[in-house]
Amino acid sequence: MPPVFRVGVIGAYGRMGAEVCRAVEAEDDLELFARVGRGDSLDSLSGADIAVEFSTPETVKENVLQSLQRGLDVVVGATGLTPADLTEIEAVASGSGSKVLVAPNFAVGAVLMMRFAAAAAPHFDVVEIVERHHERKLDAPSGTALRTAALINEARFPAQGSSEDENAARGTDEGGVRIHSLRLPGSVAHQEVVLGGRGQTLTIRHDSIDRSSFMPGVLLAIRRVGDLPDPLTVGLEHLLDLAS
Numbered sequence: 001m002p003p004v005f006r007v008g009v010i011g012a013y014g015r016m017g018a019e020v021c022r023a024v025e026a027e028d029d030l031e032l033f034a035r036v037g038r039g040d041s042l043d044s045l046s047g048a049d050i051a052v053e054f055s056t057p058e059t060v061k062e063n064v065l066q067s068l069q070r071g072l073d074v075v076v077g078a079t080g081l082t083p084a085d086l087t088e089i090e091a092v093a094s095g096s097g098s099k100v101l102v103a104p105n106f107a108v109g110a111v112l113m114m115r116f117a118a119a120a121a122p123h124f125d126v127v128e129i130v131e132r133h134h135e136r137k138l139d140a141p142s143g144t145a146l147r148t149a150a151l152i153n154e155a156r157f158p159a160q161g162s163s164e165d166e167n168a169a170r171g172t173d174e175g176g177v178r179i180h181s182l183r184l185p186g187s188v189a190h191q192e193v194v195l196g197g198r199g200q201t202l203t204i205r206h207d208s209i210d211r212s213s214f215m216p217g218v219l220l221a222i223r224r225v226g227d228l229p230d231p232l233t234v235g236l237e238h239l240l241d242l243a244s
């Protein structure tokens, strides 16, 4: 009989949290130990092994820190953590011996889209991102778009640097990568990375058409977060055995 992981879901009554609760309940080696919603004490997580955080950009950092203080490993899906937040979380995780995995996107196809975009970027002059989400998404640009821009800028040397163009219609500028955010009913999570070079464009596109697309990645993260070598890991790709 394999060990059973006891899982507490934070943001359990939201769109993603409810989907995670259903996915955990369907697995024999996982126990849905606690559901935490807005206003609930995180004390109900005491005794769990892993917290899964899908609340809001405003509340995610405090919930992660409180989960670490209770000795849990943490899988973070909510977006909105800044580089300074990540540094703080890493320091607290180091001190507590717990592990944290932050994944801006748990869909395997989206991880591959980011990977392919980073591989293609050094071969093109211009890269722009168009992301589309449902109209109730709180943050813009999306965490996936920001992560994609960061990976593109790591991959191309020298980095292009920010553009001087202040025209708002040209989107926001992340180190020279323009990001355009659409918020539309009927959407879940969609992203195109469009690369332009002399006489050609390359478009890499991913669509999550249903929130079930995120669940295999979330379940993988729950099962593997405790074995990660570092206190803080950013990106599901570290669990996917992708050759570097």
Ligand SMILES: NC(=O)c1ccc[n+]([C@@H]2O[C@H](COP(=O)([O-])OP(=O)(O)OC[C@H]3O[C@@H](n4cnc5c(N)ncnc54)[C@H](OP(=O)(O)O)[C@@H]3O)[C@@H](O)[C@H]2O)c1
Pocket: 010, 011, 012, 013, 014, 015, 016, 017, 036, 037, 038, 039, 040, 054, 055, 056, 057, 059, 063, 076, 077, 078, 079, 080, 103, 104, 105, 106, 107, 137, 189, 214
């Ligand atoms: N990593 C990924 O693959 C991925 C995929 C999709 C979405 N996301 C991100 O996941 C997050 C949640 O998205 P969603 O669409 O599920 O949003 P949502 O439907 O608004 O769910 C968020 C839930 O968190 C609750 N909440 C608010 N404050 C809380 C607190 N302090 N403690 C616990 N729960 C609290 C909200 O309650 P109220 O309704 O009462 O405010 C709501 O039920 C967002 O940051 C989104 O960008 C990530």
